[in-house]
Amino acid sequence: MTTPIDELLRGSLDHCVKCTICETACPVAAATPLFPGPKYAGPQAERYRVADEPSVEWSVDYCSGCGICTQVCPQGVKIAEINAQARNKLKNQKGVPLRDRIITRPTWLGRLGTPAAPIANWSLTFKPARLLGEKLLKVHRDAAAPEFAGRRFSTWARKRTSPATGRKVVYFHNCGTEYYEPWEGEKLVAILEHNGFEVVVPKQDCCGLPLQSSGLFGDARKVVLRLAKALAPHVRDDDTVIVGNATSCTLMLKREAREILGLEDDPDLRLVSERTYDICEFLLELHDRGELKTDFKPIDETIAYHAPCQQQGHWIGKPALELLALVPGLKVAEMDARCCGIAGTYGLKAEKYDIAMAVGANLFEQIASSGADAVACDSETCRWQITHATKQPSVHPIDFLHRAYGLDGAA
Amino acid sequence: MSPRTPELHYDAVVIGAGTAGMTAAARLAEGGARVCVLAKGVGSTHLAPGTIDVLGYAPDRVEEPEGALPGFIAEHPDHPYALIGAEAIAPALQWFAERVEAGPLPGYRYVGGLDRNHLLPTAVGVMRPSALVPETMAGGDERAREAVCVVGMRPLRDFHAALCAANLSRNGPSARAVEAAVEVDRADVNSLGLARRFDDPAWRAAFAAKLAPLVRTEERVALPAVLGLRDPHGAWEDLQQRLGRAVFEIPTLPPSVPGMRLFEILKAALRAARGRLVLGAEVIGADRAGGRIEAVRTHASGHDVHYHARWFVLATGGFASGAISIASDWTAHENALDLPLRGFPAPGQPRFVADYFAEQPMARTGVAVDGSLRAEGAENVFVAGASLPGSLPWKEGSGDGIALASGHKVAQAVLDAEATSKLRTPA
Amino acid sequence: MATLSTDVLVIGGGATGAGVAWDSALRGFDVILVDRLDLAEGTSGRFHGLLHSGGRYAVKDPKAAVECIEENRILRSVAADCIEDTGGFFVTTPWDDPEYADRFAEGCQATGVDCEEIDVVQALREEPRLNPDVSRVFRVPDANIDVWKTVWSMARGAQARGARVLPYHAAVAIHRDGDEVTGAHVRDDRTGEELDIEARVTVNAGGAWAGRIADMAGIEGVRVLPGRGIMIAMNHRLVNTVVNRCQMPTDGDIIVPIRTVSVIGTTDEHTDDADDHTVMESEVDAMLDDGEKLVPGFRYQRALRVWTGVRPLFEDAKADDTETRDVTRAHALLDHAKRDGVNRFVTITGGKLTTFRLMAEETVDAVCKQLGEQRPCTTRTEPLPGSEDGRHYRLGHRLEAKEERLTDDQLICECELIRRSTLEETMRRRASTNLDDIRRQVRLGMGPCQGGFCIYRATGILHGLDGLSAEEANGALLGFLQERWKGVWPVLYGDQLRQARLDDWIFQGVLGVEHLQ
Secondary structure (H helix, E strand, O other), X not given: OOOHHHHHXXXXXXXXXXXXXXXXXXXXXXXXXXXXXXXXHHHHHHOOOOOOOOOOOOHHHHOOOOOHHHHHOOOOXXXXXXXXXXXXXXHHHHOOOHHHHHHOOHHHHHHXXXXXXXXXXXXXXXXXHHXXXXXXXXXXXXXXXXXXXXXXXXXXXXXXXOOOOOOEEEEEOOHHHHHHOHHHHHHHHHHXXXXXXXXXXXXXXXXXXXXXXXXXXXXXXXXXXXXXXXXXXXXXXXXXXXXXXXXXXXXXXXXXXXXXXXOOXXXXXXXXXXXXXXXXXXXXXXXXXXXXXXXXXXXXXXXEEEOOHHHHOOOOOOHHHHHHOOOXXXXXXXXXXXXXXXXXXXXXXXXXXXXXXXXHHHHHHHHHHHOXXXXXXXXXXXXXXXXXXXXXXXXXXXXXXXXXXXXXXOO | OOOOOOEEEEEEEEEOOOHHHHHXXXXXXXXXXXXXXXXXXXXXXXXXXXXXXXXOEOXXXXXOHHHHHXXXXXXXXXXXXXXXXXXXXXXHHXXXXXXXXXXXXXXXXXXXXOOOOEEEEOOOXXXXXXXXXXHXXXXXXOOOOOOEEEEEOOOOOOOOHHHHHHHHHHHOOOEEXXXXXXOOOOOOOOHHHHHHHHOOHHHHHHHHHXXXXXXXXXXXXXXXXOOOOOOHHHHHHHHHHHHOOOEEEEOOOOOOHHHHHHXXXXXXXXXXXXXXXXXXXXXXEEEEEOOEEEEEEEEOOOOEEEEEEEEEEEOOOOOOOOOEEEOOOOOEEEOOOOOOEEOOOOOOOOOOOOOOOOOOOOOOOEEOEOOOOEEOOOOOEEEXXXXXXXXXXXXXXXXXXXXXXXXXXXXXXXXXXXXHHHHHOOO | OEEEEEEEEEEOOOHHHHHHHHHHHHOOOOEEEEOOOOOOOOHXXXXXXXXXXXXXXXXXXXXXXXXXXXXXXXXXXXXXHHEEOOOEEEEEOOOOOOOHHHHHHHHHHHHOOOOEEEOHHHHHHHOOOOOOOOOEEEEEOOEEEOHHHHHHHHHHHHHHOOOEEEOOEEEEEEEEEOOEEEEEEEEEOOOOOEEEEEEEEEEEOOHHHHHHHHHHOOOOOOOEEEEEEEEEEEOOOOOOOEEEEOOOOOOOOEEEEEOOEEEEEOOOEEOOOOOOOOOOHHHHHHHHHHHHHHOOOHHHOOEEEEEEEEEEEEOOOOOXXXXXXXXOOXXXXXXXXXXXXXXXXXXXXXXXXXXXXXXXXXXXXXHHHHHOOOOOOOOOOOOOOOOOOOOOOOOOHHHHHHHHOOOXXXXXXXXOOEEHHHHHHHHHHHOOOOHHHHHHHHOOOOOOOOOOOHHHHHHHHHHHHHOOOHHXXXXXXXXXXXXXXXXXXXXXXXXXXXXXXHHHHHHHHHOOHHHHO
């Protein structure tokens, strides 16, 4: 069965002139012979796929869905999106492992893990438990696993009210902020309030990205539409925008849910998609208008900045670099390796962990040789992977703005 | 209130990230302009051999571009070189060579210039004229008369050493082919995949050890252009040392490793001068005010973004990039800004001819410009590179020269205009 | 000069000629098959690939419809591997006479063509690109057939039974001995070498060129009108079902999904020269407009190449020269003993690809009659080599095969997923220095990039494989580029123009191939 959106993505294969530019950028094909590359798996193989016939391939499952191919393609082929659909079909045919049903549900995990954080975190570092996890669930024993914060961002947000300023922004905090790094959300709120915004935090849930990237499209659709329905009423009546600090989740809202899940027609999602901004994108535009406060105190540090693949998929360049350049004294080394390897949940999977680490090797080496004190990166799963591999602390770029504004309470 | 469409402001916005666009942008940024490059994706650099061909055929093979250019320009008054001016080419080459040397690839250089074309073998063994070339290719020049040993590697389907050697032997130096055993974990590896391996000293050493017994003392060693992406100079020197012979690269099918090096060099120059590069940002329209373009609109994820600027450089390419296209009703269009074209055959006139190797009548189509490379009907838009009308880049062997010289020239024109306007309206 | 002798000499290596060779070989005859070009390079290889259900003729030519459905059933069984069971739709678009649909259904009923009317919503679900304004949809057992594969399967099957297959051998004279044809004089157009072939019976299977061969035998009045049609291959499967307009047959009323492409066809113009392959802009325009009626947005899809084919339409007394569609599509078997008093010579022409087996059967029956022998035909039940398991070809086959050899066999033609082992094996088997011959065997260079990336590779492999000289290898490369361009430039717009310019960049800018000359 095909839908018009399938046809739209499939139709984009017409633009492919086989130029190989996607191949030069694919981090996965460079790391493993099991994935023959985006040109092969995308526009090439697509010509051999018939909607009603069973999938005859396996290699497309090794695509991590990072989306770099689509971003670098000068021809306009929706390569990653074509691959995602082929993967979905393959998954439906071969059956979805229990592992994928669990790790794609950050909300379930978070709700279970948060109250039991000490035990849950202990089990994440406890070797026998991880071995069991690998055996039973095929989650790699060494894969980067974040620790539960033991508190939830939304609990903090509910207890306080942003000062009314007449300049409203809706905050879409992702599951990572909610369960694992609530302080990132607190900092984001502080920065926006410092710049005179009233931050609204609606009740919200997962965006469905992990489900989508694991090929569970049906569930992903339900989840993202529920989120869109929760966010839309807050922006419908005026031109309020939604900002988020997880570039992969905001990309899901902006584009991937519409394109990959074929939800172009949902009015709530359309509205939310148009209004969603990455926090750095938002702040940079504020700066362009002369409205961003620049009362930054110097930070005399050298940091490495890695723009995650999904951030690059926003097609807005690297606004974090421009923002960090505003902080006096801060030296930022831009990493030019493409991908850390994790690609959401890809690097957690037992059969893909080694590939993910090989994909990220280049980045890890660059970070190591950059002499940086810390790593800035816009996506939480990438930060966890980077810290896992390099043992370097990694934070969201806005952490440095937060510090430079003096909002961390330091002198 | 935040507007629904983000608006960003720059002094100059360059559209296109090929050689022309990146050159214009880097030079603008170096000149102090706030610059943003918008590109649908990476471009021509990854496909071209990475040499700077200025003028190779006119139509006979050109030995000395500098000497041939005035006559060529006189014969082709509509050619980009006629608008750029022969005198503007050398400074552009000079600028480029300096960026290479200051660039991120340690020790890597381009050699040559306008005084004499190199004649370098292609992957089918044709000798191709080129003015400024990577040092790693220069050893292939026909002036070096030593015999050539062309080295093939089975996993690289994009290079056929025996065919190359057989054709080289027909007119040039005596050449033969050998196959070097390379072990990779897959059936096919493209030039880039091999280049990544050649960046690894241990892999290179093992390769040289296997190759050494196959080459003869008197031979130069020709390899496909795969000698490293991060440290090609180091890889090249290391191989020469290990083999005790001159080594050179022969460019082949895309992806082009020398071209990717060129892109990295220009990107580093842009970055060093604080210019921005936004990939994936396809320009889908413009906000016009009379004869000026106020802003261009890009298609970003979720929402469009407007990029405002005082100046725009259109360097999106020609038919090959899709910047100019023919619709199924046989009309031609410039797609980013909808600018008027020049050189496209009138309705009823042939667009193509049946002989593949003949000049195709539509081939010289480009964006209509005035004598200073400004687009017709858009006074603050300059045009550079393959978007310009009037040339046959591959037949003439002129594409890179046009890209570099026009990119360089329009950047200067913008900087001059900015300086003038600042004089008029002090900040 | 060498002389060969055989039972049956077949002149013309299209589907019919190859079918005659296969049928004769199965009946135990010694056979030589010659063609002035490669096998299936003429009309057979230049059509859209439709295996008719008969639906197209159900109203207009019931006899043809009956033949088609019968042959369709037989070929699905004996040539299974050459056929993809796509099924077909006949759809009533807003441009079609709504009355025709009922006549169509009745015609199918009367001729035995399986036909089921289905809900438009169901049809659109199966084929989402189909024009949503169609009012009625009928499902019929149309399919596609890979002619090159079919013809070569028959040729190889015949070879395995002792037949000799000689492509590029043009008949330059037909030998007559009184009232008997005794064979032919042929010349190898690649080497200039000439051969005399003595045959007990000579079969003229020249199709659109059959008149010329009959002329050489001194037989007058065999007049074949070439009816010229254009076809355009679109870059991918716009539909996975054959889609026909439900109306009296006309131009541009069918889209056939075959292999990785969809082919729209066709036109029908009388031509005097069966070798004239000129494509007019107006024809392309008309075809794109017709495509819009079946698949809205057709004009914005990527066209890969266009070609023309000539139908051999045997003229009957009532025919009008200018409207070839009204000339009979039925085949004509001419027993020249009866017709002209010339023995041991049989002409088969006209007809359509779907009925080639039947034509071959009738021809070899006539051969037997000439020889006074009784040998029964077995092509109704004997599977072609490769089709023994009765399984149809599926589009995913090559992808599946490549996935199995993902890391140990190179991919040379990326668009058509041709692996190095397959290509080398084909090159060895064909022993040809013409890459176009290889193309027809494995579809080399037939995908979106039209050889842009694979032809240099294939040339290098060919050069290494056969110890070819550089000149021969260069000739193979340049010849392929020149030949390919013929089909490309008349449809160069949109995405394919970008591709063509990138290909030029590679061949002219990177490789400099024009300087090989």
